[in-house]
Amino acid sequence: MKIVIGNDHAALEMKREIAEYLKGKGIEVLNVGTDSPERYPYPLAGYHVAKTVAEGGADCGIAICGTGIGISLAANKVPGIRAFACSEPYSSEMAKRHNNANVLCFGARVVGTELAKRIVDAWLNAEFEGGRHKERVDMITELERNGRLEENRL
Ligand code: RB5
Numbered sequence: 001m002k003i004v005i006g007n008d009h010a011a012l013e014m015k016r017e018i019a020e021y022l023k024g025k026g027i028e029v030l031n032v033g034t035d036s037p038e039r040y041p042y043p044l045a046g047y048h049v050a051k052t053v054a055e056g057g058a059d060c061g062i063a064i065c066g067t068g069i070g071i072s073l074a075a076n077k078v079p080g081i082r083a084f085a086c087s088e089p090y091s092s093e094m095a096k097r098h099n100n101a102n103v104l105c106f107g108a109r110v111v112g113t114e115l116a117k118r119i120v121d122a123w124l125n126a127e128f129e130g131g132r133h134k135e136r137v138d139m140i141t142e143l144e145r146n147g148r149l150e151e152n153r154l
Contacts, residue, residue: 001124004058006049007033007108008042010066014108014116018062021117030058042066046074046083046105053102054080061103062120072105079144082137087111089122096126098133 003022007015012034019029032048034040042065049061049071061083065071068085075083083103084095087110095101104123106116128134143149 002028002030002058004030004032004049004052004061005064006031006045006061006071007064008045008066008071009034009037009040010042011064011108012037014064014113017113018064018116018120021120033064042070043074046071047078050075050078050081050083050103054078063103063105064108065105066109067107068105068110069107072103075103075105080141082140086119086123088115089118092119093122093126096123097129098136100128100133100137 005015005019015033019031022029030052032052033045045065046063049063052058053061063071063075063083068087072083072085075081081103082099082101083105084099084101085105085107086092086095087106092104095104104120106119111119139149
């Protein structure tokens with residue numbers, strides 16, 4: 001498995017810790033985030049992670065900023081990306097099982113390193129359930145492509 005990881009200046013240390021954690025599991029890690037403490041815009045970091053996943057350069061992505069919010073908003077603007085900001089493992093697991101989310105985002109100023117690792121593990125260890133959940137994820141894709149949804153589908 002190959003994971004792309006990106007961050008802004010607020011998440012420099014967290015990015016390093018999570019990248020090492022993933023490598024320790026034998027996962028290939030591609031770093032597209034900043035490695036400088038200088039201010040770095042979170043939209044750029046989110047874009048780099050999302051673009052890499054959307055183009056098939058990694059199986060999935062992890063994007064970290066101060067809160068996880070800004071970077072997830074940016075990542076979700078890239079077609080094909082389902083990014084989510086998360087601060088606990090239950091939602092992380094469900095984001096894979098029900099939403100087939102392909103970019104996990106969290107905040108280095110919100111969660112500690114050990115909780116972040118549990119959030120990552122819950123997401124990586126879960127499987128997309130498909131079925132009715134695929135129909136709903138397909139609706140997200142339809143909305144992304146067409147800018148609207150057919151309403152008569154309940
Ligand atoms: C940077 O100060 C901060 O705004 C950023 O890391 C993130 O929290 C934005 O959503």
